[in-house]
Amino acid sequence: MRRDLAQPRTVQVVSEQRRASARALAITRLALTDFRSHALLRLSVSPRPVVLCGENGAGKTNILEAISFLAPGRGLRQAPLDEAARKGGAGGWAVAASVEGYAGPTDLGTGVIDAPSAEAAGARPRRTVRIAGANVGQQSRLSEVTTVTWLTPAMDRLFAEAAPSRRRFLDRLTFGFDPGHAHRVAAYERVMRQRSKLLRTGGGDRRWFDALEETMAEYAVAIAAARRDTVFRIESGLRGAMGAFPHAALRVAGEIEDQLDWDSALTVEHTLRAKLASARATDAEAGGASHGVHRSDLVVRYLGKDMAAAACSTGEQKALLIGIVLAQARAMAADRGAVPTLLLDEVVAHLDRTRRMVLCAELSALGAQAWLTGTDRGLFSDLDGWAQFFTVADGRATPGPMGVAS
Ligand SMILES: Nc1ncnc2c1ncn2[C@@H]1O[C@H](COP(=O)(O)OP(=O)(O)OP(=O)(O)O)[C@@H](O)[C@H]1O
Ligand SMILES: [Mg+2]
Numbered sequence: 129m130r131r132d133l134a135q136p137r138t139v140q141v142v143s144e145q146r147r148a149s150a151r152a153l154a155i156t157r158l159a160l161t162d163f164r165s166h167a168l169l170r171l172s173v174s175p176r177p178v179v180l181c182g183e184n185g186a187g188k189t190n191i192l193e194a195i196s197f198l199a200p201g202r203g204l205r206q207a208p209l210d211e212a213a214r215k216g217g218a219g220g221w222a223v224a225a226s227v228e229g230y231a232g233p234t235d236l237g238t239g240v241i242d243a244p245s246a247e248a249a250g251a252r253p254r255r256t257v258r259i260a261g262a263n264v265g266q267q268s269r270l271s272e273v274t275t276v277t278w279l280t281p282a283m284d285r286l287f288a289e290a291a292p293s294r295r296r297f298l299d300r301l302t303f304g305f306d307p308g309h310a311h312r313v314a315a316y317e318r319v320m321r322q323r324s325k326l327l328r329t330g331g332g333d334r335r336w337f338d339a340l341e342e343t344m345a346e347y348a349v350a351i352a353a354a355r356r357d358t359v360f361r362i363e364s365g366l367r368g369a370m371g372a373f374p375h376a377a378l379r380v381a382g383e384i385e386d387q388l389d390w391d392s393a394l395t396v397e398h399t400l401r402a403k404l405a406s407a408r409a410t411d412a413e414a415g416g417a418s419h420g421v422h423r424s425d426l427v428v429r430y431l432g433k434d435m436a437a438a439a440c441s442t443g444e445q446k447a448l449l450i451g452i453v454l455a456q457a458r459a460m461a462a463d464r465g466a467v468p469t470l471l472l473d474e475v476v477a478h479l480d481r482t483r484r485m486v487l488c489a490e491l492s493a494l495g496a497q498a499w500l501t502g503t504d505r506g507l508f509s510d511l512d513g514w515a516q517f518f519t520v521a522d523g524r525a526t527p528g529p530m531g532v533a534s
Contacts, residue, residue: 150461153274153469154497155195156233157226162217164190166523173516175228177491177498181505182520188501191525192278192471194223195499197238197255199276199303200267200310201296204471209240209253229273230466234260236273268310275304275460277453278471287437287445291425298380298426299351301456302358304468309354316347320417323404327412337408338401345400348421349393352384355424358456361463365455370493372486373451374444375431382424428452446478450487457494470498476507485510 154175160166165187180188189205193212196204203212213221222239237258257267277300286293302309323340326332359378366375387396403419404411411417428437430448437448453470461467470491476484488510491498500515502508508515518525 150465150467150495152228152467152495152497153230154228155225155469156228158195159224160191160194161222162214163194163221163223164212164214166190167214167217169523169525171518171525175497177496177500177511177515179508179511179515179517180499180501180520180525181503181517183503186520187523188520189473191520192473192499192501195469195471196276196278197223198225198227198236198270198274199300200270201300204278204280204473209255213240227274231273234273236270266311266314268314271303271310272307275468276471277301277304277456277468278473279449279453279475280473283449284442284446286449287428294426295424298355298358301362302354304456304460305358305361305463306354309351312347312350316344316351316421319344319347320420320422324416327408328415337405341401341404344404344420345397348384348400349397351421352382352388352424353393355380356385356388361459362452362455365459366451368458369451369455370486370490372483373447373454376437376448376451377429377431378452379427380424381427382421383419384421385424443478447483450475454490457496461494467494467496470496472498472500474501476500477502477504
């Protein structure tokens with residue numbers, strides 16, 4: 129038997145044994161209105177994997193991006209909100225979905241209503257969020273309902289980029305373990321902006337700064353603790369891997385995270401407050417804040433090679449990322465009894481045959497609703513009879529395979 133076939137067959141057995149009682153956090157209905165290339169796209173699916181095939185530019189990634197807006201943040205393209213409004217459309221965009229969430233079936237809606245008129249009024253376009261038919265002020269509330277995790281081709285550069293992208297990646301992984309994390313990150317950034325503005329304008333007295341820095345320090349320590357906890361959980365998730373993706377070693381590098389190794393949360397908070405207070409003059413000059421969790425980084429090493437992720441090959445880096453995302457899903461299944469919705473944009477095309485088969489076996493073991501995209505239907509043959517196939521073309525997603533069948 130060929131070696132590349134031998135491993136996944138073993139995997140299949142393991143996957144059956146490991147299929148936990150965890151539920152898939154899944155989308156059952158999706159409707160896009162004026163979202164990028166899609167004027168009106170509707171899709172009904174079951175909690176099994178979904179494969180979107182179509183030619184370049186057909187709108188596959190756009191569908192995944194729309195789903196990524198069911199999580200807090202700026203979506204998987206990190207694009208300005210108004211950019212997603214369909215050119216030639218009314219100006220706004222909307223994504224509506226029914227999801228199988230943590231608390232069962234829930235309707236979600238999000239979008240930007242009429243971005244141009246917001247702009248004309250001098251306001252930045254804001255994204256509204258509806259949960260179970262009610263408007264909620266904070267998009268961070270979405271992480272209480274469901275968890276969506278993604279990998280995109282743009283993330284191939286994650287380890288080469290500056291720290292903010294890796295921090296965002298870690299924070300998004302953390303949303304899956306700690307639904308309050310999104311709110312804390314948003315609140316921390318808001319307070320930090322207030323402090324920076326006060327420093328810039330020269331307003332505010334000492335007590336006002338003390339209060340802001342106290343709040344900042346409280347959030348910072350909670351954020352750092354949650355990130356460390358995520359790394360710990362992902363490492364435990366990595367131990368359950370089937371072995372085709374490299375084993376990563378993760379660490380959060382940051383002064384607050386480091387100090388939490390040996391000091392109590394209260395002491396770390398006091399230290400940060402003192403540092404911020406004594407850095408006011410330099411921060412006023414340089415802008416921003418010279419201390420805090422917005423300066424931390426996610427450090428990843430390829431354990432087998434004892435090599436920094438940034439020094440690994442492109443393929444290895446991608447495999448490391450897939451390993452991490454699968455580990456998060458495994459850890460969430462174990463800790464929360466729920467598996468995140470996974471958006472895997474063009475992931476399969478870059479994998480060799482063995483890794484493709486193992487990825488499918490891992491998804492099967494997890495029972496995850498993974499959304500996979502590609503131009504070549506043949507690459508998804510391992511998912512035949514299990515995944516739901518759609519052809520994306522002309523702004524529509526039609527059930528059934530496109531072109532070449534396996
Ligand atoms: N705001 C917008 N309004 C209308 N069309 C848009 C908008 N933003 C992007 N597009 C179009 O959407 C298309 C890209 O869609 P998408 O990235 O989803 O393609 P894809 O199917 O993933 O292609 P590939 O296989 O190349 O990754 C492009 O043709 C682009 O011009
Ligand atoms: Mg694409």
